[in-house]
Amino acid sequence: MQGYNVLMIFSPDMEQLLLCKRRKDPYKGLSNLVGGKIEPGEAGIEAAYRELAEETGITREHLILHHVMDFTYYLQHCYVEVYAGRLKREVEAAGDENELYWSDLTQDFFDMTLFAGEGNIGHMIEQVKMNRSLFLKD
Template identity: 70%
Template structure:
């Protein structure tokens, strides 16, 4: 079973999330989180930091990832591990695999004409909102502004 990861990178002020506009199939033209394949012998967490650097130029030292959830697709013989983190500081993002951009959190992430994943992106965003105090150690309403 092939493993993949999805990386939810929040800005250091928690007002934006890093997205990419896909330049190839699947989901060409739609927005998605960055991520990629978990290589054989590699842990999911190792793959998360490797893919983050490869796709965005963001180094491991700039963020701490938390393993949020997994999706297992039996008919596709694959699984997806979802990681979320908050940047420790502003960083420059660079990548040529997809068009990278910062999205505000007021988007309709369930809109499948704009976002990949059949509604999963919206579900992931909502999970982060529900458990933000456990994920980010914040006791304010930053994600609901």
């Protein structure tokens, strides 16, 4: 079963979320969270920090990632580990794979015409909002 991760990276004030505009399928043209594959034998948290650095230039020096939840897709033979973290300070995110941008949290992240993941992004964000105090401690 192939593993993947998605990363919710929040601004220091927890008012904005780092997103990318997909340049290729699946979800070409839609906004998505950053993330990628977990390599065989790689710990999920290590894969999360690796993908974050590769796609955005943000490293473990800039934030602490928390393992929030997992999704297992038995029909597609894969699982997704979900991580979230709040930046300790403003950081310039830069990457070549997809266009990166900061979105405020007033968006309707359940809108499948704008966001990838069949509504999962909205669900994940709501889980973080319900546990916001955990992230403010970092």
